[in-house]
Amino acid sequence: MPANLPPEYFDAEKRFKQAATPAEKIIALEDLIATVPKHKGTDKLRADLRRRLSQLRQDAVRKKKGGRGDLYVVQKEGAAQIALAGFPNSGKSSLLACLTNATPVIAEYPISTLTPLPGMMPFEDIQIQLVDLPPIGNEATDGWVSGILRYTNGLLLVVDLNDDPDVQAELLIDQLERWNIVIPPNPPLIKGGKGGLLEQKSEVRTSGGVSKKALIVANKKDLTETEDSFIILKGKYEHMYQCISISALKKENLEDLKRAIFELSGIIRVYSKPPGKEPDLSKPFTIPSGSTILDLASFIHKEFVFNLKFTRIWGSAKFDGQRVEKNYILKDRDIVEIHI
Ligand SMILES: Nc1nc2c(ncn2[C@@H]2O[C@H](COP(=O)(O)OP(=O)(O)OP(=O)(O)O)[C@@H](O)[C@H]2O)c(=O)[nH]1
Numbered sequence: 001m002p003a004n005l006p007p008e009y010f011d012a013e014k015r016f017k018q019a020a021t022p023a024e025k026i027i028a029l030e031d032l033i034a035t036v037p038k039h040k041g042t043d044k045l046r047a048d049l050r051r052r053l054s055q056l057r058q059d060a061v062r063k064k065k066g067g068r069g070d071l072y073v074v075q076k077e078g079a080a081q082i083a084l085a086g087f088p089n090s091g092k093s094s095l096l097a098c099l100t101n102a103t104p105v106i107a108e109y110p111i112s113t114l115t116p117l118p119g120m121m122p123f124e125d126i127q128i129q130l131v132d133l134p135p136i137g138n139e140a141t142d143g144w145v146s147g148i149l150r151y152t153n154g155l156l157l158v159v160d161l162n163d164d165p166d167v168q169a170e171l172l173i174d175q176l177e178r179w180n181i182v183i184p185p186n187p188p189l190i191k192g193g194k195g196g197l198l199e200q201k202s203e204v205r206t207s208g209g210v211s212k213k214a215l216i217v218a219n220k221k222d223l224t225e226t227e228d229s230f231i232i233l234k235g236k237y238e239h240m241y242q243c244i245s246i247s248a249l250k251k252e253n254l255e256d257l258k259r260a261i262f263e264l265s266g267i268i269r270v271y272s273k274p275p276g277k278e279p280d281l282s283k284p285f286t287i288p289s290g291s292t293i294l295d296l297a298s299f300i301h302k303e304f305v306f307n308l309k310f311t312r313i314w315g316s317a318k319f320d321g322q323r324v325e326k327n328y329i330l331k332d333r334d335i336v337e338i339h340i
Pocket residue numbers: 086087088089090091092093094095105106107108109110111112113114133134135219220221222223246247248249250
């Protein structure tokens with residue numbers, strides 16, 4: 001162990017040792033590596049830590065032997081998993097690098113990403129997993145890439161503003177449809193059985209295929225003369241899908257994008273409050289939007305469903321502490337006091 005490590009190293013090492021989930025371990029180890037000063041005396045330590053990081057990443061992305069070539073499964077972590085789909089060089093890996101702690105290969109040459117790479121994006125008090133993928137249209141990887149896209153909670157269609165983004169979006173949507181992945185226009189409102197209210201779903205099974213929510217991310221807005229191409233893209237798609245222009249390189253408009261990704265994930269945050277006590281605002285429950293009190297109760301504990309007497313709500317209710325029915329549809333950031 002080199003003697004001249006800074007105090008931050010030991011703090012970061014402690015956090016790494018305490019990390020519970022694979023994703024937390026990856027983030028903590030990346031932070032730890034960043035604290036190691038770069039000189040000859042730390043060569044071995046840095047190499048060891050990098051080896052462990054690569055092992056952790058490999059573990060997070062389990063490779064399965066399938067009938068038709070190799071299949072990858074990216075274990076879901078955090079509140080939701082959102083995959084990045086796009087053609088070569090559109091900037092998927094650059095986007096993953098600026099929204100998460102992951103360190104993907106970013107290169108001028110096409111098809112620089114060959115395997116899936118997950119990263120965790122912090123959004124307020126939750127984490128959403130983003131998955132960088134090889135480009136669409138590469139025969140060698142399309143098989144398992146489409147498998148991941150079917151399994152994920154939502155899609156970012158990443159297009160390059162400098163290269164006919166509307167055509168890219170059209171070709172991407174066509175290809176997804178050929179894989180039986182349908183992107184219904186927003187918002188996909190589905191008639192719910194509960195109280196005649198409408199609920200939003202992030203995923204709907206259609207006959208033989210799946211439907212996914214998606215948003216179009218138009219990258220490289222820092223380049224000159226890309227404004228017109230964004231206007232053309234919006235003209236064609238804005239009435240169906242949210243379109244956001246960003247620059248991964250210059251980190252422009254990323255806050256708007258993060259919120260849009262949260263909305264795309266189709267989840268809401270709900271905080272629990274024991275009767276007569278302060279709410280626990282440190283760790284929200286993350287549940288699908290459209291969930292009712294009863295859904296939340298069964299999510300927390302099976303017995304809650306049977307023993308539920310009544311519930312009070314702070315947040316979306318008409319007044320603080322209002323008593324609501326079991327089929328009350330919760331909203332993001334509601335505080336819920338369940339009486340059993
Ligand atoms: N000007 C500009 N260049 C960008 C931006 N984002 C990415 N690039 C550049 O575009 C090239 C491709 O970026 P990547 O992030 O590797 O693209 P990718 O979509 O992951 O590419 P593949 O993995 O091959 O599919 C690199 O040279 C990046 O530096 C951006 O916002 N503006």
